[in-house]
Each structure stands twice: as C-alpha cells, then as structure tokens.
Amino acid sequence: MATYEREITGPVGLCLPDGQVDPAAIGWSRRPLHRSSIPGWGRTKRWEYWCVTTPTHLVALTVSHLDYLALNSVYVLEFGPGRRREFERTAIVPGGRGVRLPDALAGSVGTRPLVVGPERPVRGQVRVEIVEEPGGTRLRARCPGPGRVPVEVDLFAALPDGHETLSVVVPWSERRFQYTSKHTARPATGTVTVGDDVLPFGDDAWAVLDHGRGRWPRRVHWNWGAASGRTDGHTVGLQLGGEWTRGTGATENALCVDGRLSKIGRELVWDFAPDDPMAPWAVHDGGAGQVDLRFTPFHVRRVRTDVGLIGNRTDQCFGHYAGTVRGDGGRPVAVDGLLGWAENVRVRW
Incomplete structure (x- = not known):
C-alpha cells in the first residue's frame, strides 16, 4: 500500500x-x-x-x-x-x-x-x-x-x-x-x-x-529493521518499519545512500516466523522495486515482561542483510552482508 x-x-x-x-x-x-x-x-x-x-x-x-x-x-x-x-x-x-x-x-x-x-x-x-x-x-x-x-x-x-x-x-x-x-x-x-x-x-x-x-x-505491535555500512561501493543505511504505521497514511521507511535520503512511501512486507526468529527473514516492498532484502540472524536478544501495567515480548535479532535497494536515482545498490538487526515487538504499556 x-x-x-x-x-x-x-x-x-x-x-x-x-x-x-x-x-x-x-x-x-x-x-x-x-x-x-x-x-x-x-x-x-x-x-x-x-x-x-x-x-x-x-x-x-x-x-x-x-x-x-x-x-x-x-x-x-x-x-x-x-x-x-x-x-x-x-x-x-x-x-x-x-x-x-x-x-x-x-x-x-x-x-x-x-x-x-x-x-x-x-x-x-x-x-x-x-x-x-x-x-x-x-x-x-x-x-x-x-x-x-x-x-x-x-x-x-x-x-x-x-x-x-x-x-x-x-x-x-x-x-x-x-x-x-x-x-x-x-x-x-x-x-x-x-x-x-x-x-x-x-x-x-x-x-x-x-x-x-x-x-x-495501550497495545501496539511493530517490526523494525536497521543496518549501516559499506556495500557495493557506497555507504548505505537501511531504515525499515512495519505494522505500527499501517493505516495511518505514513511510514518510517527510508534508504540513506552516501548521505542522501530516499523516502519509501509504501508499507513493507515482512515475511518471517514469529515462533522461530532465528530463521531467515524477508523484507520487501511487494515488487515496487525499491526494497528486496533477506535478513539472516546470528543472535537473538529476547525480552519477556508481564508485570502490572507493562507487558513486553521482544525478539531483536542481530544479523546481516543481503539483496537490492534503489534510491531516488533509480540505480540498484547491491546489499551484501550489511550488519544490523530486525525485531518483532508486542507491547502493552
């Protein structure tokens, strides 16, 4: 969307x-x-x-x-x-x-x-x-x-x-x-x-x-992914969000290539296994051509809280992104082993 x-x-x-x-x-x-x-x-x-x-x-x-x-x-x-x-x-x-x-x-x-x-x-x-x-x-x-x-x-x-x-x-x-x-x-x-x-x-x-x-x-669910580093001759920053912005008319999705920001005005698709966060993830824009990424975790940071006003179920996975992104200039940038994270969070607060 x-x-x-x-x-x-x-x-x-x-x-x-x-x-x-x-x-x-x-x-x-x-x-x-x-x-x-x-x-x-x-x-x-x-x-x-x-x-x-x-x-x-x-x-x-x-x-x-x-x-x-x-x-x-x-x-x-x-x-x-x-x-x-x-x-x-x-x-x-x-x-x-x-x-x-x-x-x-x-x-x-x-x-x-x-x-x-x-x-x-x-x-x-x-x-x-x-x-x-x-x-x-x-x-x-x-x-x-x-x-x-x-x-x-x-x-x-x-x-x-x-x-x-x-x-x-x-x-x-x-x-x-x-x-x-x-x-x-x-x-x-x-x-x-x-x-x-x-x-x-x-x-x-x-x-x-x-x-x-x-x-x-009071209750909210979100996905968030980010990564930074050098790949394909560029300095690249990935900012990827999901779920919590759905239906608001806004997204928090963007690419930063060599310091220049490209806003992604589209909800991203997050394909992953909530019960097995260490399995590979896929994050893409449904074929629109700006984001097509795979994320391979190597470590998961788990937070589980259920105390009074606060409930928190967080799986923050650290790993590497691979795939292709395109900034506003239209040229594809190959993402190869970019270090970052992807998380799945459900919170009551």
Whole structure:
C-alpha cells in the first residue's frame, strides 16, 4: 500500500496547545525540523535509543520515560570469531524520578544534555549521558557489568555535513501520534571497556539513533529493521518499519545512500516466523522495486515482561542483510552482508 506523505522543509511544532497533533506537523523531513514539546500528561512516551555496531561487537544505550516509570539500559554483545558474550543492565525508575528527556528543537535532535543515573553507579544502577557536540553526539555510559566489573562507554557518533536523516510524524488519531527521528550510517569512534577488556570502535563502526516522542495506544505491535555500512561501493543505511504505521497514511521507511535520503512511501512486507526468529527473514516492498532484502540472524536478544501495567515480548535479532535497494536515482545498490538487526515487538504499556 502506497502512502502520500508530504515533505516538510521548515520548522514546525508537533502539538497544538491542547495536546492534539498539529496537522501541519504530519509529514516527513530530511533533517529534524519538529519542535517536539507535548503539553499535558497521559500515555506519553519519550525515548532515546542508540546502537553502535562493528563487525565483531556492538553496544546499545536506552533512556526512556513512559509517564509512570523510566527504563535506562546498557547492552553489550560480542560476536567475533571465538567470542560470544552478552551483557545487559537495566535500571527501573518508578515515576521516572530524575529522568528528564529534553524536547527536540527544530534543526537538531536535542541541544540540551541528557544525563540520567548516578556518577558512580552500583548494583542495578545505570548512568547514561547523551550530549550534542560540534559535529555529532557524545555517548557515555557506566554501570556494573558481569562479575561486578565496571562497564564504561565513551563513543562519538559523527553527523557529517549534509548527511540526511528521516524524521516523520505518524498519526493514529488527533490524540494518538508519534514523532520519530531515525538516523542511520553515522560513523562512530571510541571505546567500550568491560573490566580490563577494551572493545574498539573505529573505521567500520556505525551508529543508529531512534529518537521518539509521542502519545501511544495501550497495545501496539511493530517490526523494525536497521543496518549501516559499506556495500557495493557506497555507504548505505537501511531504515525499515512495519505494522505500527499501517493505516495511518505514513511510514518510517527510508534508504540513506552516501548521505542522501530516499523516502519509501509504501508499507513493507515482512515475511518471517514469529515462533522461530532465528530463521531467515524477508523484507520487501511487494515488487515496487525499491526494497528486496533477506535478513539472516546470528543472535537473538529476547525480552519477556508481564508485570502490572507493562507487558513486553521482544525478539531483536542481530544479523546481516543481503539483496537490492534503489534510491531516488533509480540505480540498484547491491546489499551484501550489511550488519544490523530486525525485531518483532508486542507491547502493552
């Protein structure tokens, strides 16, 4: 199903004074142009999710505020030859005390520093810092790791001049909507230290951002896939979504080839086995000619939660994409072994 989304080219507010989505905000842009302040309270979700990958290891940082609690986490996965180590630390903050996610300002994802958690975390505590610096974003984190060894993250996700990203408003109704800014193929550098082990992030390290602000339905199902790297002589970022946008007239689908964004105004088809997420996946546009991809997982990160207000069933698979994509220029780009993920999520929140 094709959509007919308009491209936004100037600053716009996300909401009207009464908290409804502003009709002028509905559309997409090549750089963040929305002021994402959401007046009032109730069913409001705010988060920052960063995942930085290399050919042998990756790290993901999450800061989220769900109205009635906050969840902040650090996730590390090693998968190089002869290495397989997975670690995750999540801090739950009832009421979201001390967690304040800044609203996005037109022209940037967020100019104010985001800092949560104590300076020297202990037990189940997590500290995450996300700070805009000239040329990109500084990502820092600390938490107790496996065997109580410290884990420290210090990475820089560059945003090269002219590098385009996808920002889009998805409206379920006047009162239920989501603003998301998805960045792919941002070159990254730095280190993640686990005890005495230093994991380097250098020439083939890539950062992906999922910045979200919105008011959500009680229950929702989504697929999300992303990947970044060099393939067929190009730097390619894949941003692929599904299910949650169906029927809204909007999608979160886009390709970034050598820094130039191509919006995909069509719902994608996701063929996979929910009960066997490690089986191969297929993601395509139904023969329209822009996306024809296969995804082969090598690891699944499973989350199962059913506590009071919150229920979460997540299978996030890390693996490699192969196939063909076409940007607005029309020339096919062969995707061969592009590292990323595909996930299937059902949530009650």
